[in-house]
Amino acid sequence: MTVRSARLAVYTTAHPGVTKYLLPWYRSLAEQTDRNYDLWIGLDGIRPGTVKDLLGEDPAARWVPAEEGASPAGVRHEAIKQMVELYPAVVFVDSDDLLEKSRVEAARRALLNSDLTGCAMHIIDESGRDTGLVFSAPGGMDLAELIIRNNVFGLSNTAYRSELLRQCLPLPEDTCLVDWFLATRAWTLGARLGFDPACRMSYRQYHANTASILPPFTARRIRSDTQKVLGHYRGLLNKVPGLKEEHRSRLESARDKVEKFRRSVEGSPVVLKNYLRALNSQEPRLIWWSSVASPELEHLWSGTVE
DSSP: OOTTTSOEEEEEEEOGGGGGGHHHHHHHHHTOSOOOEEEEEEESSOOHHHHHHHHTSOOOOEEEEOOTTOOHHHHHHHHHHHHTTTOSEEEEOOTTSEEOTTHHHHHHHHTTTOSEEEEEEEEEOTTSOEEEEEEOOOTTOOHHHHHHHOBOOOSSSEEEEHHHHHHHOOOOTTOSOHHHHHHHHHHHTTOOEEEEEEEEEEEEOOTTOSSOOSSOOOHHHHHHHHHHHHHHHHHHHHHOTTOOHHHHHHHHHHHHHHHHHHHHHHHOHHHHHHHHHHHHHSOOOOSBTTTTSOGGGTHHHHSOOO
């Protein structure tokens, strides 16, 4: 099987939180210029019949139901485990987002020279209106350096060669940031990383996003996101077998910086208040996690002078 001509897998997860967005997502999928793919849908707390009713038709998908008690990571692990044995590559798209017509075609083309590729995304609001903002990797920045402390490789804007994706498994059951875990594992495995600066997706921002990037930020959101990031590093450092010392050292350094951020904003109401005021006043950083722990505002929590 070759990426150039073979049928690919397009994967999404459906769950109760995305039901109002499924139909526009499906309509955007139906407009792809490259139709040489099979649709796979992981089911997390929702039945195939419900999805079919919301779409108004049978999408002819391969359904992957969650096992009893499975975590969100478990649902995705099971689907990935099956897909990598059947296809040369997997294209990931979230079912609350929208695909540009070239999404699959561009991903296939990018995978000719990359093992993992991402793409830029228009940022849209809950109703689907374009905000005029773009989520993307900073131009000229080394992707391997970026991935240690930030994540631009989501489960809506990435595609993986299956031989790499297979090696990124297993997903620890308690993984919260599945996308960042997979991308960081790819980096530790020496994968060829690529990023398409053209917007091939529209990324919907609303209250239920796992990792929102737009203000307003609240104290609760800062605390929640910080715990997610610390959990991300904990999973990589404690549950990935055979991690090379060079990778472990750099991940530990990144974790320690996040821990310092946590101690500062949780340990001082004044620091947190001042930080939130500044964070919500500045132009948003459109990569995650710098959108939360802004490098420009590090002096407010690190004890350093601006």
